[in-house]
Amino acid sequence: MKKSDIHEVYEILEDVYRNMDEPSVTKISKQTRRDPFRVLISCLISLRTKDEVTLAASNRLFAKADTPEKMLTIPADEIAKLIYPAGFYKTKSNTITNICRILLDEYDGKVPDEIDELLKLKGVGRKTANLVVVEGYGRDAICVDTHVHRIFNRLGYVATKTPDKTEMELRKHLPIKYWIRINEILVSYGREICTPVSPHCSYCRLSDICDKVSVDRRR
DNA sequence: AAAACGGGGGC
DNA sequence: GCCCCAGTTTT
Structure with a gap:
């Protein structure tokens, strides 16, 4: 796939998305969108965890606390219990507590809306920072998670394994x-x-320009 | 028993 | 940029 094809690829994806009954992303992030704190916390929980499990764990946690202030009233080990099935619950609950502490002490209880500020938080990387900006604040940012990277990687748009490179190219x-x-x-x-x-290459509208069409295409 | 899940951080 | 790391659920 040539870099110049990106516009065409986008148009195709946009069209497919428009015709989806209920795009899965809306199911996942319905209550979370435009709430920077929820975006941030659920992103921290999502590490190495399936989306459905992340959603369930996040909702359990947000039912108890949906602001940094409230979160700090919950002991880390109770947070750990709430998010348990997501795995790495110990590490994650500590990360959540630590970040809420910093948000309260240094950011007036608000989630920063700048990538550079977000990246200063330990446990926040490019994916999380970008998602907070684009989903939480509705501002221009490109969030390259594994889904985004996998697709562009298969298309041949990027060769590296690192999502950061994909983000750079898209930018x-x-x-x-x-x-x-x-x-x-x-x-x-x-x-x-x-x-x-x-992957369901047989009904993928990008299969003609994709480097990695699987046998599914001929089924 | 082995694979799948997704991201941050250290080098 | 590449490699390593973490725990639970599903196959």
């Missing part, structure tokens, strides 16, 4: 007006069509 070649939607579109596409294992 360079994808017009800014598309940045906000590219993540939600590709997350849905990645969950439903370009799945991690046995």
Whole structure:
């Protein structure tokens, strides 16, 4: 896939997304969108965890506390119990507590809206920082999670294994007006069509320009 | 028993 | 940039 094809690829994805009954991303993030704190915390929980499990764990936690102040009233080990099935509950609950402490002490209880500030928080990397900005604040950012990266990797748009490289390329070649939607579109596409294992290439509209079309295409 | 799940951090 | 790491659920 040539870099210049990015616009065409976007249009196809946009069209597919428009015709989905209920894009999975809306199910996942319905209450979370535009709430920077929820975006941040559920992202921390999502580490090495399936989306459905992350959603359930996040909701259990948010029912008890949906602000940094409230979160700090819950002992870390109780947070750990609430998010238990997500795995790494010990590490994650400590990370959550630590970050809430910093938010309260240094950021007036608010989640920063700048990538650079978010990255200063231990446990927050590029994916989380970008997601907070784009989902939490509705601002221009490109969030490259495994779904987004996997799709562009298969297309041949990027060769490296690192999502950071994908983000750089998208920032360079994808017009800014598309940045906000590219993540939600590709997350849905990645969950439903370009799945991690046995992707549904037979009805993927990108298969003609994809480097890694699997046998599913001929079924 | 082995694979799948997704991201941060250290080098 | 590449490699390592963590625990639970599903197959």
